[in-house]
Amino acid sequence: MQNIEGVDKKKQAQLLDPSGARPPLSRSITTTLNPSARSEVLLQAKKNTILTSHGRPPWYGEDGKHLSEAFVIGIAGGSASGKTHVARCIVQALGSIPTVVILSQDSFYKRHSPEDLKLAFANRYDFDHPDAIDMPLFASCLADLKAGRQSNIPIYSFKDHQRLDETKYLYGASIIIVEGILALHDPELRSLYDLKIFVQCDSDLMLARRIRRDVHERGRSVEGVLEQYLRYVKPAYDNFVQPTSRYADIIVPGSDNTVAIDLIATHIRRKIDDRSSYLRERLAKIAPRDLTPGDCYDQYFPNLIVLPQTPQVRGIFTILRDRTTPREDFIFFTDRLSTYLSEKAVEFLPFKPRTVTTPVGAAYHGKELSVEHVCGVSILRSGGPLEQGLRRVIQDIRMGSLLIQSEVHTGEPLLLHSMLPVCIRQRNLAQNSYVFLLDAQIGTGAAAFMAIRVLLDHGVPQENIIFVTFIVAACGGVRVLQRAFPRVRIVCGAVDPVLRESWALWDTPPPQEAKESEPGTPGTPTVKTKQEAEAEGRKVWVVEPGMGHIGDRYYL
Numbered sequence: 233m234q235n236i237e238g239v240d241k242k243k244q245a246q247l248l249d250p251s252g253a254r255p256p257l258s259r260s261i262t263t264t265l266n267p268s269a270r271s272e273v274l275l276q277a278k279k280n281t282i283l284t285s286h287g288r289p290p291w292y293g294e295d296g297k298h299l300s301e302a303f304v305i306g307i308a309g310g311s312a313s314g315k316t317h318v319a320r321c322i323v324q325a326l327g328s329i330p331t332v333v334i335l336s337q338d339s340f341y342k343r344h345s346p347e348d349l350k351l352a353f354a355n356r357y358d359f360d361h362p363d364a365i366d367m368p369l370f371a372s373c374l375a376d377l378k379a380g381r382q383s384n385i386p387i388y389s390f391k392d393h394q395r396l397d398e399t400k401y402l403y404g405a406s407i408i409i410v411e412g413i414l415a416l417h418d419p420e421l422r423s424l425y426d427l428k429i430f431v432q433c434d435s436d437l438m439l440a441r442r443i444r445r446d447v448h449e450r451g452r453s454v455e456g457v458l459e460q461y462l463r464y465v466k467p468a469y470d471n472f473v474q475p476t477s478r479y480a481d482i483i484v485p486g487s488d489n490t491v492a493i494d495l496i497a498t499h500i501r502r503k504i505d506d507r508s509s510y511l512r513e514r515l516a517k518i519a520p521r522d523l524t525p526g527d528c529y530d531q532y533f534p535n536l537i538v539l540p541q542t543p544q545v546r547g548i549f550t551i552l553r554d555r556t557t558p559r560e561d562f563i564f565f566t567d568r569l570s571t572y573l574s575e576k577a578v579e580f581l582p583f584k585p586r587t588v589t590t591p592v593g594a595a596y597h598g599k600e601l602s603v604e605h606v607c608g609v610s611i612l613r614s615g616g617p618l619e620q621g622l623r624r625v626i627q628d629i630r631m632g633s634l635l636i637q638s639e640v641h642t643g644e645p646l647l648l649h650s651m652l653p654v655c656i657r658q659r660n661l662a663q664n665s666y667v668f669l670l671d672a673q674i675g676t677g678a679a680a681f682m683a684i685r686v687l688l689d690h691g692v693p694q695e696n697i698i699f700v701t702f703i704v705a706a707c708g709g710v711r712v713l714q715r716a717f718p719r720v721r722i723v724c725g726a727v728d729p730v731l732r733e734s735w736a737l738w739d740t741p742p743p744q745e746a747k748e749s750e751p752g753t754p755g756t757p758t759v760k761t762k763q764e765a766e767a768e769g770r771k772v773w774v775v776e777p778g779m780g781h782i783g784d785r786y787y788l
């Protein structure tokens with residue numbers, strides 16, 4: 233998932249964070265964009281790029297299953313009738329959108345043979361006939377996206393008349409707008425749409441627009457455009473495109489169409505209900521149980537693996553839990569503990585027999601990893617402190633990340649960004665990949681829940697996911713997590729008894745600073761009333777005894 237694409241990278245970075253620093257981690261991205269800048273960005277929306285304006289709220293329920301499918305709109309109409317324009321205007325009119333993609337039929341032109349290419353460059357290839365489109369691939373990619381799975385769609389070059397070798401990875405859209413001259417032609421495609429639109433436009437206007445666009449953007453000559461138009465485009469429009477207008481729920485004019493677009497946006501907004509529904513709070517409060525480190529975890533958490541509480545482990549935790557521990561010691565012992573946890577986690581990878589010859593000529597019957605793809609994914613920012621340990625245990629491991637941030641006032645998780653390794657992005661690889669998911673602690677379990685759901689959407693099997701974490705709150709969301717995803721293993725360093733709701737202020741100073749400051753001087757934490765904190769702060773769930781904010785203590 234990408235944020236606000238369709239503008240150049242520099243401008244995008246400025247829009248996301250005017251200071252040029254890393255993306256804001258404790259605020260919703262919407263707050264950094266002024267409305268007119270966002271509106272401009274939405275109108276420039278690139279095709280085949282996921283666009284999000286304020287993060288993706290949970291799209292699944294407590295059982296871990298999808299609550300609903302993406303809402304799909306199919307837009308057909310003649311070439312240059314204004315289909316893309318209508319799609320972009322809908323995106324803009326939707327305003328605050330969770331995640332939306334404009335999927336273009338152009339991506340699904342079939343791969344052409346050298347003979348086809350010769351004809352294409354001589355304007356003698358019929359690109360407007362339904363046979364020119366790979367309809368089964370089009371429908372299967374759309375079905376994947378609609379079901380919330382990732383898809384790797386082809387990239388097409390109009391200048392080369394050819395499908396390129398690379399593909400475009402798409403994931404996470406809750407609204408999909410499909411546009412293309414034959415978007416309403418194929419019955420399988422039609423069955424996937426929740427709303428069908430046909431853009432009706434004068435032929436002269438379409439021709440004039442097409443000449444201008446093809447000359448400026450697609451490297452064509454006026455003569456070539458006219459030849460192709462008369463030979464193929466116009467007849468195909470009359471035979472295949474125009475007749476599909478009968479399937480449309482709404483006919484939109486190809487110009488002066490703002491009223492129609494507003495009506496459509498209102499209709500879509502009504503259909504998209506808010507699905508976040510305070511999942512974090514429910515996870516935190518479901519069947520709380522006061523477990524202590526002495527309890528038998530197996531009974532409640534079949535796949536929770538806790539490090540043996542040896543004096544060494546307890547010693548490391550004592551240093552990490554101590555609020556006076558200086559940062560360099562905190563980093564050192566965090567890295568030690570994360571190495572220890574990673575060693576434990578690697579035990580769950582499959583090994584196969586391997587025999588080697590030792591330097592003295594004897595045979596040694598040992599083991600080697602029998603899995604092709606292993607990677608790590610950190611939940612940012614607090615998963616970062618576990619990376620060093622994993623890298624020590626598996627050299628050169630590919631790492632990805634998921635930026636999951638709490639919504640300011642509800643504390644609900646929002647998926648703001650995902651950067652996943654290729655072995656997860658490609659479904660055929662994901663099915664055989666093992667993934668170490670890293671986060672510092674599991675409190676309510678909301679972020680863990682979302683991250684696991686993302687991996688499952690990509691086809692990673694539950695049994696191949698190993699969640700590595702320092703602390704789990706016994707009475708938090710871990711129970712729901714294990715119930716929803718019983719085969720996901722959770723490797724942790726300790727189980728803490730308490731999880732309580734609290735309000736954190738934006739700029740709470742680190743503990744050492746707070747301790748040294750005199751009351752009333754800058755850096756001293758101010759005691760606020762609940763109302764003041766609510767107005768200024770953000771809702772957080774605190775694990776006790778815990779280790780404090782592990783990401784802040786490690787990085788700041």
Ligand SMILES: Nc1ncnc2c1ncn2[C@@H]1O[C@H](COP(=O)(O)OP(=O)(O)O)[C@@H](O)[C@H]1O
Binds near residue numbers: 310313486487488
């Ligand atoms: N309602 C409209 N008002 C003004 N110009 C439009 C309108 N719809 C489309 N255009 C212009 O016509 C051209 C072709 O539109 P586009 O949406 O790309 O067509 P299509 O996707 O149907 O091929 C673009 O330059 C676009 O800006």
Ligand SMILES: Nc1ccn([C@@H]2O[C@H](COP(=O)(O)O)[C@@H](O)[C@H]2O)c(=O)n1
Binds near residue numbers: 359360412465
């Ligand atoms: N190599 C190609 C492939 C397609 N076309 C033309 O594109 C038109 C569809 O795209 P729109 O954006 O206009 O919907 C279609 O009419 C094809 O003739 C092409 O020229 N070259």
